[in-house]
Amino acid sequence: IHRRVLKDVLPFSAFLTDSFERRHNYLRISLTEKCNLRCQYCMPQEGVTLTPRSHLLTAEELLMLARLFVREGVNKIRLTGGEPLIRPDVLHIIAELRKLEGLKTIAVTTNGMNLTRLLPSLKKAGVNLLNISLDTLVPAKFEFITRRKGFHKVMEGIEKAIEMGYNPVKVNCVVMRGLNEDELIDFVSLTERKPLDVRFIEYMPFDGNRWNFKMMVSYQEMLDCLKQKWPNLEPAPGEETDTAKAFRVPGFRGQLGFITSMSEHFCGSCNRLRITADGNLKVCLFGNSEVSLRDCLRSGATEEELLHIIGAAVGRKKKQHAGMFNISQMKNRPMILIGGALLSTTKFRDSTLQFARHCHSKTPECGFDLKIPHTDAQSSSLDGTSEQLTHTDAQGKASMVNVGSKAVTSRTAMACGKVIMGPKAFNLMCANQLAKGDALAVAQLAGIMGAKQASSLIPLCHPLPLDHASVSIELLEEEHAVIVKATCQTTGRTGVEMEALTAVAVATLTLYDMCKAVSHDIHITDIKLLSKTGGQRGDFHRSPDS
Structure with a gap:
């Protein structure tokens, strides 16, 4: 709690370095809890209770926190939701983030429904990396998984992103047995002529998504399936902190990857922190411990006080998450409310x-x-008042003091x-x-x-x-x-x-x-x-x- 920032001595901020020497230079910020889809693995069937608007971070609060994290060494910010592109001031937020010195990457994870319309403005504001969620290439199945229509809008958004020069365009696909594991080859085939990075994500447990181990298709099973089609599938180079295990088919323009959160965790190289739409800091996606930065901000905390609170939260980050079976029994938010304890305030x-x-x-x-200090019967009380009790009436019953006439x-x-x-x-x-x-x-x-x-x-x-x-x-x-x-x-x-x-x-x-x-x-x-x-x-x- 007594850490100090010494940028001329330390190679990275002590406040964003945990006890296992992991440096957290990547911040995910949820802009909203709302979404225009109702994906089964993300949204509980009964829906969610949205946080009152007054309890969500304002643009000013969000940008203040972003400035603080970037000043301490964060060089990549990803905007998530819910669906971030339905927030009315999303372009203003991105434009302000682009002004932060030291911030190299502004990424957006979107379901693609509004992407075609907003993409020119997003690129102009400063977005340089796009992740688009798409779990099936079959329109009818899309409607079943998302509980909404819109498949063609998402495909149009992907094409528009390629047209505007995003390379690669990342496509996130949550693989669920009995729903879409039969489409793995179709997704990889998209990378033959398009600069796509298709990332297959193991199905993960969150409150309300009825996670079942039998529905999870493991990374190894997916890889074995694809190698039957492309025996020459080869590993692709990547960064140490990448979440995806990357591969490519020789001669294909794009590549593919596997996010193995369940079967083979990558906690040892984790460099990510999350801020939820209601202003809570999560140091681990699969942890239920959260710290309300919003409450600190609104209580008048100074930047130094905020840094100590952030540093304490990062400092207690565990070496790794609990494993798939323990996670499935653990109380955690629905995925849509995380965006990619202290407990919640209530x-x-x-x-x-x-x-x-x-x-x-x-x-x-x-x-x-x-x-309670003892006072002499003849003396005044601590603040100079008389000994007469002010919270009782003439009959000795409890009574609230009327302060209406006071200055x-x-x-x-x-x-x-x-x-x-x-x-x-x-x-x-x-x-x-x-x-x-x-x-x-x-x-x-x-x-x-x-x-x-x-x-x-x-x-x-x-x-x-x-x-x-x-x-x-x-x-x-x-x-x-x-x-x-x-x-x-x-x-x-x-x-x-x-x-x-x-x-x-x-x-x-x-x-x-x-x-x-x-x-x-x-x-x-x-x-x-x-x-x-x-x-x-x-x-x-x-x-x-x-």
Whole structure:
């Protein structure tokens, strides 16, 4: 978490280099979750619930993240979906990406339905690599697989791309037993006179696509089938980080390849990261761990803070995915929502709330110690108020304070807390070797999310629009402890003490949750307000010794 960018010393950004020394210079960005096809291997039969538009990355947010990744060493960006070409501002996004110094390749993966119409503008904007999805050369079968008409539009798009000089034009074909494995030879025959790179993709499991091992046609089976037709099929040269095992038939203009995600993984040379349309960073296509860069952006995170979060996520990337049978049992998004954890925001919030309730009912086990300062009966409270409780009415019943008459001012609050976790859990956390992933990065993000949810968790707390929220973590090696600090800012009629305290509470609880598999002897203590500014009752600053 303390990595620094030293471009004059390091050959590649430390933030984009994982613990296995894989350098991630290739970023896939999903522009939308929507699609104008309903492919069976991609879209669940019952459809998907689309993310609300306000939760998707705006063009400005997307470009800001792209600039950050390119600055750190990404030189290839692929735009995916859903179907990226149905996003209205796709040409604007591509044109802005083309301005990024150091970005060599802008690629687009498309189903080809709108390609003929948009291709001249796409090329002018800066697209220099095209991948077109096509799973069959039979129009009726196309309609069955995609649940839509449009075969001739896709073929026209492929021809248009060749006409406009794209070489090669990559054609992606997901091979499924009983549907299209009988068309392998027909697809390869297309490469005889056309500059096509046909890539056969092993059928992969995602939520809702009813993946079945019997439907998967392995790379070796496909290769054996093609060698019966072309015994002289030969390997073609490629880059170390290529996903496809490339071959060509001697004398053919194009070539073919196999993407062997299931039968022979290529994790050792993986250089890809993904950003979903809703702004989550996925470091592995077959991992369910995601980090919301969108939430960080909208919480006011600086570029340096974003880099630490990205670096932590990349740093916990596993050596390889779990294998086809484990993947098929694993919870992951439908393919259409990936585009080519922290969990999703809702699931993460729910699990955090469940854990908080668990700790509330089992305080001794958690060691949760919320210390409330003792005040003398004749003295004022911490921020200069009287001893009269403000959240009760004349009859002593709970009541929300009316702040309508208060002035709108700039207000800040800082709180802190301590987690004492013992040497084993502390050392595993520092080495990023916990089974659940990078506890420090997840806790930071959880704290920010907690600050934004304070009014939902605390019944009489006013909902406030936060101008900024940040969470920092300090490691105390001698004590095997962690200090969590949170700062919140708002412009409003009441203060943000509760937001800062909630951020600390949620971040410390998250650390407990991430580490409890190693040890339950974890003590959360000393959660307290450090300072507040703004408001009619004046400022408060806790003395260093209190």
